[in-house]
Amino acid sequence: EIVMTQSPATLSVSPGERATLSCRASQSVRSNLAWYQQKPGQAPRLLIYDASTRATGIPARFSGSGSGTEFTLTISSLQSEDFAVYSCQQYNNWPYTFGQGTKLEIK
Amino acid sequence: QVQLVESGGGLVKPGGSLRLSCAASGFTFSDSYMSWIRQSPGKGLECVSYITPSGSAINYADSVRGRFTLSRDNAKNSLYLQMNSLRAEDTAVYYCVRGHSHIHYWGQGTLVTVSS
Numbered sequence: 001e002i003v004m005t006q007s008p009a010t011l012s013v014s015p016g017e018r019a020t021l022s023c024r025a026s027q028s029v030r031s032n033l034a035w036y037q038q039k040p041g042q043a044p045r046l047l048i049y050d051a052s053t054r055a056t057g058i059p060a061r062f063s064g065s066g067s068g069t070e071f072t073l074t075i076s077s078l079q080s081e082d083f084a085v086y087s088c089q090q091y092n093n094w095p096y097t098f099g100q101g102t103k104l105e106i107k
Numbered sequence: 108q109v110q111l112v113e114s115g116g117g118l119v120k121p122g123g124s125l126r127l128s129c130a131a132s133g134f135t136f137s138d139s140y141m142s143w144i145r146q147s148p149g150k151g152l153e154c155v156s157y158i159t160p161s162g163s164a165i166n167y168a169d170s171v172r173g174r175f176t177l178s179r180d181n182a183k184n185s186l187y188l189q190m191n192s193l194r195a196e197d198t199a200v201y202y203c204v205r206g207h208s209h210i211h212y213w214g215q216g217t218l219v220t221v222s223s
Contacts, residue, residue: 001169034209043202043213044152055211087152091208095168098152 002026002090006099012107015078021102023071023088032092035064035073038101039084047086048073078104109133109212111203116217123193127217129186129203137181140207143188146216147199156188157207171197193221 003026013019023033031051036044046055048064051071061076075082083106088099115127127143142157156167156177165177176189186203200216 032208036210043216044210045213046209046211049209089152089209094154094166096154096208098154100151 001095002029002093002097004088004090004097004099006086006088006102008102009100010103010105012105013078014107015080017078017107019075019078019082019104021073021075021086021104023066023073023099025069025071025090028068029090029092031067032090033064033066033071034089034091035062036087036089037082037084038087044087075104080106109205111205111212111214113201113203113214113217116201116219118220118222119193120223121194121221123221124189124191125193125219127188127190127201127203127219129188129214131184131186131203131205134205134212136179136184139205141179141186142204142207142210143177143186144202144204144210144213145197145199145219146202147196150196150199153199154207155201158186190219193219195221197221 005024007022033051035048038044047058052064063074065072085101085103087101110132112130143155146152158165158177162179174192178187198221202216203214204210205212
């Protein structure tokens, strides 16, 4: 099973600033990586798939990069609605696995 | 619009059984891979099982293989998860989702609690 490790566990950032979240896979997942946003009491929302493709309706301030084992989600200018938990997921090998999440909180 | 509505969750004793259902609408169900993903405080998000559009192939996570059975009824636009021999570690919110890789569409989830 591929283990996905996210860092940091918690990230404190001020509105308007840039946030950079990391995700590492225990073996190569090529570009088969997705990022999700989740708010309390809600299902996850797909932000990015295939490592860098924004899902429908996702603002351009969200961008993804990386391939192989190292991936990054960048939020260029944080809005109030962006404070949430972000999780990465690999879908290169079954079982598809998620990271434990990064909580993005207001500084 | 795509709608996925889960039902069947609840409180069950260890060793017991539950059957989750998912009613799908707003898309061509019979053309779609479908999956169940669960989320627990301890283990986070976990892909439990997925099924191909025709139902000819099903895959399970090792943690549930042999205990859970995934099925679908394309005539009823419905997905089912039969869960037997439930354990405390199966306690989670279970989401019905469309697809099996990256997931665009999620249900609202149904809570399964396994406790004596």
